[in-house]
Amino acid sequence: MATTRSEYELTPVKFSRLTTRGLILGLSLSQVIVLAVAAVVFVASLYAGGSTALFTAPAWASAVGLAVVGIGGRKLVEWVPITGHWLWRKAARQTAYRRRIAKPRPAGTLALPGDAAALRQYEDPETGAVMVHDPHQQTLTAILEVNHPAFVLMDPGEQERRVHAWGRVLSTVCRSGRVARLQVLERTLPDSGSGLTQWWAEHGRDDGSWVANTYRELIERAGPTGERHITTISIQLDMRAAARQIRAAGGSLRGAAAVLGQEMHTLTTALRAADLKPSDWYTPGQLAVMLRTAYDPQVASSLDRAGDLGRDLATAGPVAVEETWSRLRSDSAHHAVLWISQWPRAMVYPGFLAPILLSSGIRRSVTMLCDPVRSDQAARDIRKKKTEYISDATQRQRIGQIEDASQSAEYQDVLQQEADLTAGHGVLRFTGLIAVSADTVDELDAAVAAIEQAAIQASCETRLLVAQQAQAFVAAALPLGRGI
Structure with a gap:
C-alpha cells in the first residue's frame, strides 16, 4: 500500500514576533x-x-x-x-500579607492576597462545580483537569493529528464570542507515592519472590521523592459580552452560571473529540487543595493522605506572603515568575517545549493564557497594523533611514495573520508564564537558571518579571484565569 510521507511527518510551525513598532519610527x-x-x-x-x-x-x-x-x-x-x-x-505596605486568623473573612471569598482578594466563589447547584467570580472584571471561571498520554512518546503521525485536534479546540473557543480567556496550566507537585503504591496494588503480582520484593522496596523508596504532573484548563466567561444571554437565563450569578455551563459542555465535547480525557469540573474542595499547594508546596503530599482535611476554600489561601523586587515568599516556599517574552523565531515542531515541561527535580508551573479575539475586531486590528507599518516605512524612506529586517519580519507576520483569518482560523493572543518554586533562595536561583537554560533549548526567550511578582504568581500558578 502506497502512502505519502506527509501522513507521517510533523509540520513545523512559526510564531509571530513580539511587535516592537512604536507610535512613530519605532518610538x-x-x-x-x-x-x-x-x-x-x-x-x-x-x-x-x-x-x-x-x-x-x-x-x-x-x-x-x-x-x-x-x-x-x-x-x-x-x-x-x-x-x-x-x-x-x-x-x-502592600507588598506584605499576613492572614488575620482571629478576624473572620467575608463569606464566599477565596482568602487570597493582593488584588485577588476580591474574587468570590459560587457553587453551581446543577453541576456542583465551583466557579470563581471576579466582580471587577465581570468574569466567571470554571476549572477542570485533563489527562493525556505523553505527547513526546507518540509517533509523528499521531502527534500531527493531535496538534490539529487541539487547534480545533481553540477554534471552538474563538467562535463562541463569550469566552474571555482560556488558561492551560501544567504544574509539578511532590508525589507522596500513593499513585505508585495504588498501581502496584492493582496491577502488581506480589508473590513473595525476589523480583516482587525488590520492586516493592523500590516503590517505597522512590515514590515520596518523585513528582507528578497535573494539567488543568480554565474557561472564563465574559459576563459583559454575554449580558443578553445571562438576562435570558434569569440574571445574576445563577444566570451567568447557566451560560457558562453551556460553554463548559462545548469545551468538554471538543476536548473528547481531541482524544483528551477531561475530568469532572472542579469542586470547592479540589480548588482549595490546588490553591493551598501552590502557596505551600510541602503540604501537597500530606493533603493526599489527609482525606477531607484542607478542602475548605475559606482557609485555602496563604498564611503569609512577602514580595520583593524579583521574588515572592509564601508559607513554605520561595517563588519567581518568568515571562516568555519571545517564542521561537524559526520553524519548530510542536514538541519544542519539552525541555521546559520535562525538566525534572524542579517545582514549576507553566501557564498559557489564551485570549480569543473576535473576528471583526481582529480584522480591524490587522488593518490598523498594516496601515501603521506602511506609514512608518514611508516615513523612514523619506528621512533616509534604512529598513530593518526585524520590521519587515513583523510586517510579514501581520500578513500571515490576515491570511489565516481569511482562511477561517481564529485569532488568539498568547501569554506564557513560568512560576518556579523552591525551599530556599539558593535553590530558587539554581532552579530559575535551569529553567532559563531549558527555555534556550526550546528556542524561547524568558525574562524575570520585576515589581509585580505577587500578581504574576497568581496568574502563573493558580487556575483562576487572571491576567497580568
Missing part, C-alpha cells in the same frame, strides 16, 4: 513625549540666547537619556512608572 508614546519635552526646552533656550542652552543642558540631556538609554530590555522612561508604582506599594 513609544512615552519616548515621543519625553523627546518632545527635550526639544521644546532646547529650542526655547536657543531663542533665549546667551548661555541659556548650557544652563538647561541637564534638563534636556536627561530627557534624551530617559528616552534613548535602555536597561534590561526597557528604556529608562518605561522604568519610571514601574518603579514609581513599586515604591508606592512598598510605602503603602
Whole structure:
C-alpha cells in the first residue's frame, strides 16, 4: 500500500514576533513625549540666547537619556512608572500579607492576597462545580483537569493529528464570542507515592519472590521523592459580552452560571473529540487543595493522605506572603515568575517545549493564557497594523533611514495573520508564564537558571518579571484565569 510521507511527518510551525513598532519610527508614546519635552526646552533656550542652552543642558540631556538609554530590555522612561508604582506599594505596605486568623473573612471569598482578594466563589447547584467570580472584571471561571498520554512518546503521525485536534479546540473557543480567556496550566507537585503504591496494588503480582520484593522496596523508596504532573484548563466567561444571554437565563450569578455551563459542555465535547480525557469540573474542595499547594508546596503530599482535611476554600489561601523586587515568599516556599517574552523565531515542531515541561527535580508551573479575539475586531486590528507599518516605512524612506529586517519580519507576520483569518482560523493572543518554586533562595536561583537554560533549548526567550511578582504568581500558578 502506497502512502505519502506527509501522513507521517510533523509540520513545523512559526510564531509571530513580539511587535516592537512604536507610535512613530519605532518610538513609544512615552519616548515621543519625553523627546518632545527635550526639544521644546532646547529650542526655547536657543531663542533665549546667551548661555541659556548650557544652563538647561541637564534638563534636556536627561530627557534624551530617559528616552534613548535602555536597561534590561526597557528604556529608562518605561522604568519610571514601574518603579514609581513599586515604591508606592512598598510605602503603602502592600507588598506584605499576613492572614488575620482571629478576624473572620467575608463569606464566599477565596482568602487570597493582593488584588485577588476580591474574587468570590459560587457553587453551581446543577453541576456542583465551583466557579470563581471576579466582580471587577465581570468574569466567571470554571476549572477542570485533563489527562493525556505523553505527547513526546507518540509517533509523528499521531502527534500531527493531535496538534490539529487541539487547534480545533481553540477554534471552538474563538467562535463562541463569550469566552474571555482560556488558561492551560501544567504544574509539578511532590508525589507522596500513593499513585505508585495504588498501581502496584492493582496491577502488581506480589508473590513473595525476589523480583516482587525488590520492586516493592523500590516503590517505597522512590515514590515520596518523585513528582507528578497535573494539567488543568480554565474557561472564563465574559459576563459583559454575554449580558443578553445571562438576562435570558434569569440574571445574576445563577444566570451567568447557566451560560457558562453551556460553554463548559462545548469545551468538554471538543476536548473528547481531541482524544483528551477531561475530568469532572472542579469542586470547592479540589480548588482549595490546588490553591493551598501552590502557596505551600510541602503540604501537597500530606493533603493526599489527609482525606477531607484542607478542602475548605475559606482557609485555602496563604498564611503569609512577602514580595520583593524579583521574588515572592509564601508559607513554605520561595517563588519567581518568568515571562516568555519571545517564542521561537524559526520553524519548530510542536514538541519544542519539552525541555521546559520535562525538566525534572524542579517545582514549576507553566501557564498559557489564551485570549480569543473576535473576528471583526481582529480584522480591524490587522488593518490598523498594516496601515501603521506602511506609514512608518514611508516615513523612514523619506528621512533616509534604512529598513530593518526585524520590521519587515513583523510586517510579514501581520500578513500571515490576515491570511489565516481569511482562511477561517481564529485569532488568539498568547501569554506564557513560568512560576518556579523552591525551599530556599539558593535553590530558587539554581532552579530559575535551569529553567532559563531549558527555555534556550526550546528556542524561547524568558525574562524575570520585576515589581509585580505577587500578581504574576497568581496568574502563573493558580487556575483562576487572571491576567497580568
